[in-house]
Amino acid sequence: MRRAFAGRAAILMLHEIQQDWRWELKTGASPDFLEYSLKWLRQEGWEIVSLDTCLEQLAADTQPHRYAVLTFDDGYRDNVATALPILERHNAPFTVYVPTGAVTRTLQPWWLGLRELFRLRDSIAIDGMAMRFSCRDFDEKASALEKVSNWVHEDYHRVEMLTPTFNKAGLSLESLNDTYFLNGAELQALARHPLASIGGHTESHPALAYLNEALARAEMADNRNYLEGLLQRPVRHVAFPYGNARACGPREQHLAVEAGFSTAVTTRHGQISDRKPNHFALPRIALGGPFDSRIAFEGRMNGVQSAVEMLLGRSN
Template sequence: MRQSFKAAVFQAVRWSGLTPALRKIFAGRAAILMFHEVQRDFRSELMTGTSEDLFEYSLKWLRHEGWEIVSLETCLERLANDSQPRRYAVVTFDDGYRDNVSTALPILERNNAPFTVYVPTGAPTRTLQSWWLGLREVLRSRDTVTIDAMDIRFSCPDLNSKASAMSKVAKWVHEDYNRAELLAPTFRNAGVSLSALNDVYFLDERELQGLAQHPLASIGGHTDSHPALACLDAASARAEMAGNRSYLENLLQNPVRHFAYPYGTPGACDTREERLAEEVGFSTAVTTRHGQVSDRKPNPLALPRIGVGGQFDTKLAFEARMNGIQSAMHGLLGLS
């Protein structure tokens, strides 16, 4: 019901002619877009990433609407120095999925769109405790799934119910990031290997080296093991960042200056993590806090992003976020 109401509001604003006015008031000068997987078979992956169709539409729409797609460094430089009312978009991907190359890269090339991929050490080394991949595999392969740690049994015979279960368990984990470890018995009982899933879904070291040589690509850090940094003591959090930066620089033989906080929510990163990121040597860091960039000189170590994808995302909703309509709804109607 909530999604239907929001869609109705978006559609009404589009046809009312109010979009230019709302854009002027609520939209920023720049937007950093956040993607994870770009999926050819979106439904069979339980609608957990971004569909290939929506990804391509988003880039074409940006070009059509006059947004200039630039690198993160270029975006921040132009915001600081360019007084003209130009609008900039930055494309980012978290985690380093194989489909960022196989599916997304040809689309990025057609649109001449620079992009950054934030990679945790554990993805190419296959050591990442990628609980989200394990959960998806368990749900895809079974019609009934018991999550002992939640004391819940899901009946999920079709893709929609599986996607719903995925969303509920993920929300439970995001309420307390330490809960991710409690899913291990579920994976073990189902015979699901996270290492094997890492091998299927993430770029390996050789592939990552190849991607780093692409003229449109930049590689950023994303910690060693993808923890919620705020849940760690300062020394451990710093080691996660520094170890990842060192690993990537040694592997790629290039400086790594950009960083994405795992999870990226206020509960996963705050001012302490900003300070640590600067100490380690990162010049920018992105969060998952929703928003566009409005200031000429935003905090480069706590940049907001606009997520694209998921079960309920649509072309209309994407346009509404980019035009500031969703921000207007949040401010005027209290809807996020």
């Protein structure tokens, strides 16, 4: 199983590294889980390298090395406050993909807004779903949040359908930016760290496939230009927001090339087996979330999940 389905490289996808995972409704990964994952990778013979090094070595290597790449989406403050000391202990390079709006405080992070509502209230009506959720404890809140989030991910037009719910609750999504995302000075400091690299994540974190070509192109190109101006260094990598087949495809890959990026990562599950994979449709393996566990992580890294999905005929 492991030989047949595990790849030569794996790009790991993280978001928040949460000190109080339960209070944050299990939406990220805990520091202990990150620490465990890095130790496990080393013990199992994975070399933790930068994305550039990984792709260069895959193309050149004849030896059976396995490479792990760490990526963090969105530019959360806890990537520095909580994750960075752990990454430093393990001398682990990493990339943080940052949308312009997170830095300029104009992002509309609906996923954080939903979490805020469920975390602070026991009864919530989601107008667009015509449903009311009554949650007695944190586990029920996490389950309800997962259900609503999945509903949005089925059709990203539904993001706009959440607006009445936020308005009735008096919740400004922009007000969450200061709490959760790195500001310009913090991002500049992170970019100078020898283990860190900064990648693009569009201007406003849209599902690019839902936009016309001109808007989708501008989302990527303007984000790259903004980050390069802020950081005074090249920004070569991009992560497609949401990253699944509904949110990005061949058109978005082409636009990433046009925007000057060298790679693009998706959220489609998988490892890299080819020496020369498509650099603009790179799969990743997710870490964290309400149903994550050490057994599940090891299964993903050993190829078990890929094998099961292949047997069931599933695709990302």
